[in-house]
Amino acid sequence: MSEFAIRVKNLTKIYKLYKKPSDRLKEVLGFKVDVQDHYALKNVSFDVKRGETVGIIGTNGSGKSTILKIITGVLNPTQGEVTVDGRVSALLELGAGFNMEYSGMENIYLNGTMMGFSKEEIDAKLQDILEFADIGDFVYQPVKSYSSGMFVRLAFAVAINIDPEILVVDEALSVGDVFFQAKCYRKFEEFKEQGRTILFVSHDLSSIGKYCDRVVLLNKGSKLAEGGAKEMVNLYRRVLVNQVEDSMQETGEQSRETGKKDRQTEKKWQKEYLHLNPQVLEYGNGIASIADFCIYDHEGRAGGTIEKGEEFQVMMKVRYQGDVSEPVYAFTIKDLKGTEIAGTNTMYEKVPVQPQKSGDEQTITFTQRMPLEAGEYMLCLGCTGYYKGDFTVFHRLYDVCSLTVISDKKAVGYFDLFSDVTVTSGR
Numbered sequence: 537m538s539e540f541a542i543r544v545k546n547l548t549k550i551y552k553l554y555k556k557p558s559d560r561l562k563e564v565l566g567f568k569v570d571v572q573d574h575y576a577l578k579n580v581s582f583d584v585k586r587g588e589t590v591g592i593i594g595t596n597g598s599g600k601s602t603i604l605k606i607i608t609g610v611l612n613p614t615q616g617e618v619t620v621d622g623r624v625s626a627l628l629e630l631g632a633g634f635n636m637e638y639s640g641m642e643n644i645y646l647n648g649t650m651m652g653f654s655k656e657e658i659d660a661k662l663q664d665i666l667e668f669a670d671i672g673d674f675v676y677q678p679v680k681s682y683s684s685g686m687f688v689r690l691a692f693a694v695a696i697n698i699d700p701e702i703l704v705v706d707e708a709l710s711v712g713d714v715f716f717q718a719k720c721y722r723k724f725e726e727f728k729e730q731g732r733t734i735l736f737v738s739h740d741l742s743s744i745g746k747y748c749d750r751v752v753l754l755n756k757g758s759k760l761a762e763g764g765a766k767e768m769v770n771l772y773r774r775v776l777v778n779q780v781e782d783s784m785q786e787t788g789e790q791s792r793e794t795g796k797k798d799r800q801t802e803k804k805w806q807k808e809y810l811h812l813n814p815q816v817l818e819y820g821n822g823i824a825s826i827a828d829f830c831i832y833d834h835e836g837r838a839g840g841t842i843e844k845g846e847e848f849q850v851m852m853k854v855r856y857q858g859d860v861s862e863p864v865y866a867f868t869i870k871d872l873k874g875t876e877i878a879g880t881n882t883m884y885e886k887v888p889v890q891p892q893k894s895g896d897e898q899t900i901t902f903t904q905r906m907p908l909e910a911g912e913y914m915l916c917l918g919c920t921g922y923y924k925g926d927f928t929v930f931h932r933l934y935d936v937c938s939l940t941v942i943s944d945k946k947a948v949g950y951f952d953l954f955s956d957v958t959v960t961s962g963r
């Protein structure tokens with residue numbers, strides 16, 4: 537057995553784009569038509585070793601699904617080759633491998649047979665599949681009547697319970713509810729422990745950081761870089777905000793980042809590097825307003841990705857349109873369900889803030905270590921204080937931008953206790 541479960545070599549996929557649907561037929565009939573080549577993949581190579589969990593990340597349309605479809609044999613490449621060594625089970629886009637007219641039960645047998653199992657072998661796995669899917673009697677209904685959540689439950693239950701050596705998963709998990717997702721990720725861990733291979737595509741960067749040994753970063757059909765999860769997630773964040781030069785991938789050079797020097801020498805307000813919420817909720821009487829803000833990581837880079845355990849800064853600039861005797865500046869971190877997880881303000885921190893007059897401006901910097909578990913969070917900012925004797929909210933920005941915590945170390949719950957553990961033997 538080779539050390540590699542999957543080898544992808546110089547893979548290129550070109551789609552022909554026709555101006556009109558009828559042009560396709562005309563071309564088959566030998567007519568000359570106007571057709572454009574669209575490169576979904578450009579000369580992409582990478583290997584997945586047996587027992588590794590590898591993630592593929594990249595912006596929409598970067599070619600992630602195309603690679604998985606070629607690996608699983610759903611699509612043929614235009615050039616290049618893929619070698620797969622082991623029994624693959626794939627959970628691709630909803631519907632792939634399922635017959636919508638058949639019931640869930642019939643689809644279980646259909647998929648099992650396609651994977652090369654006999655009826656008796658599938659009978660033996662049926663109980664596990666049904667328990668994992670947990671869709672009750674719906675399993676006897678045609679799949680076309682399922683909600684997307686139900687569908688993914690069944691599809692995932694089939695994919696993981698038919699004993700694959702290599703599991704290929706495309707994003708599908710994001711459809712299920714959080715409890716089902718948790719159950720699937722537990723299964724991922726079991727798989728990893730059993731030394732099986734997982735290749736998965738996800739936009740969920742915290743899961744990528746948590747589960748992947750290695751990550752391949754795609755951009756516009758090309759492989760931009762490949763490496764540790766933390767490093768690739770950081771680079772991807774920069775791709776998202778156009779900090780990485782396009783030229784780099786065409787020349788195949790190692791990743792260069794633009795703007796970094798600028799940011800280190802003159803700490804500008806660079807909100808453009810954050811993932812801002814277009815529907816931010818803001819309120820306040822406007823006597824003071826948060827004119828600018830940003831998050832900086834431990835290397836002074838602007839951006840919303842912070843490594844657990846590392847120092848980071850939340851900065852904001854506040855402008856006054858009236859006189860305020862005791863301003864209080866605050867930030868809060870919430871989880872995606874809206875629960876406040878952590879936060880502080882200048883009053884709790886016992887930081888004296890001078891009275892402010894109309895036209896004044898202040899810059900506030902909160903510096904701290906990130907104790908939160910890997911995951912997606914939201915940042916809220918606030919400026920309150922006493923105005924004409926009353927406690928007043930001047931400006932609050934709720935869920936102003938996302939904050940992604942990445943880590944290769946797990947902990948229970950929301951926080952890492954950063955424990956120092958010793959184990960001694962003997963009586």
Ligand SMILES: Nc1ncnc2c1ncn2[C@@H]1O[C@H](COP(=O)(O)OP(=O)(O)OP(=O)(O)O)[C@@H](O)[C@H]1O
Pocket residue numbers: 551552574575576594595596597598599600601602603
């Ligand atoms: N059947 C098709 N015909 C033409 N172009 C296609 C076809 N399928 C995909 N493409 C194009 O190929 C490129 C890669 O698509 P792919 O679905 O692999 O991207 P992706 O990274 O998985 O995107 P997403 O994150 O949105 O799922 C895109 O530009 C897409 O528009």
